[in-house]
Amino acid sequence: MRIQNYKANYHTHCHLCNHAIGTVEDYVVKAIHNGFQAIGISDHAPLDFLEERSLRMSVDDYPKYIKELKHAIVHYLEYILIYRSLEIEYFPFLHEHYQDLLTQLDYLILGQHYIQDGDDLKSVFKIRSLNELKIYKDTVIEAMNTGYFKILAHPDIFLINQGALSQEILDMCEEIIDVAIENNVLLELNANGLRKKKHKEDGIWYPKYPRNEFWEIVSQKKAKTIISADAHDPNHLVDEAMDEAYELARHLSLEVEEELVLD
Numbered sequence: 569m570r571i572q573n574y575k576a577n578y579h580t581h582c583h584l585c586n587h588a589i590g591t592v593e594d595y596v597v598k599a600i601h602n603g604f605q606a607i608g609i610s611d612h613a614p615l616d617f618l619e620e621r622s623l624r625m626s627v628d629d630y631p632k633y634i635k636e637l638k639h640a641i642v643h644y645l646e647y648i649l650i651y652r653s654l655e656i657e658y659f660p661f662l663h664e665h666y667q668d669l670l671t672q673l674d675y676l677i678l679g680q681h682y683i684q685d686g687d688d689l690k691s692v693f694k695i696r697s698l699n700e701l702k703i704y705k706d707t708v709i710e711a712m713n714t715g716y717f718k719i720l721a722h723p724d725i726f727l728i729n730q731g732a733l734s735q736e737i738l739d740m741c742e743e744i745i746d747v748a749i750e751n752n753v754l755l756e757l758n759a760n761g762l763r764k765k766k767h768k769e770d771g772i773w774y775p776k777y778p779r780n781e782f783w784e785i786v787s788q789k790k791a792k793t794i795i796s797a798d799a800h801d802p803n804h805l806v807d808e809a810m811d812e813a814y815e816l817a818r819h820l821s822l823e824v825e826e827e828l829v830l831d
């Protein structure tokens with residue numbers, strides 16, 4: 569039984585990132601068949617210096633991405649609103665790049681999968697120490713203050729290796745949430761985290777996100793939330809993880825935005 573009839577999804581990948589399946593058109597068709605009014609396609613942005621270490625769209629495939637988006641927009645114009653986006657990390661030396669992307673796309677999602685720890689570029693999945701948590705927090709705060717990003721994807725991903733959260737860590741969560749409110753950035757409750765809870769990669773079992781402790785603060789502060797499929801397969805647009813995410817949001821009384829308002 570479907571418990572929620574969601575009408576849009578703004579965090580959607582495609583085959584070009586090399587770890588998702590389906591063309592842009594496949595996701596659009598799936599969304600139309602499920603009565604969606606809007607879909608935002610937001611594949612992992614090509615960044616040449618990350619190409620070696622993360623499975624993401626290559627710089628060479630970017631024109632193909634834009635072409636697939638254009639094709640879908642032209643062909644399905646009457647049926648659904650299609651937004652062009654990318655999920656991208658924040659690095660302070662890329663300011664011009666974000667500005668340039670925003671002239672071609674409708675919005676950007678901040679998905680901070682790496683932190684810069686001195687000379688070391690560290691995956692967020694390996695964040696453990698207080699210092700690393702702080703770098704993540706400072707990075708996403710700096711990013712949100714630029715105004716380039718509309719959504720902060722899986723903001724709580726940095727807590728992935730933490731047991732019980734100390735007051736110091738809860739304070740970091742609060743700081744992130746406050747800056748999101750100040751900048752009108754939507755905090756994303758990510759259904760892919762729920763989907764991945766039993767997921768094993770490179771021999772590691774990934775602990776669960778979303779983290780309730782984070783979302784309880786979001787709820788108290790009435791920060792704007794968006795629920796995303798973070799779809800890596802067209803079937804992810806409407807699945808149990810999405811139902812679970814909506815159920816969690818209802819349970820926590822989150823202020824869920826059903827529609828992305830672009831200025």
Ligand SMILES: [Zn+2]
Binds near residue numbers: 581585587800
């Ligand atoms: Zn991905």
Ligand SMILES: [Zn+2]
Binds near residue numbers: 579581679721798
């Ligand atoms: Zn994503």
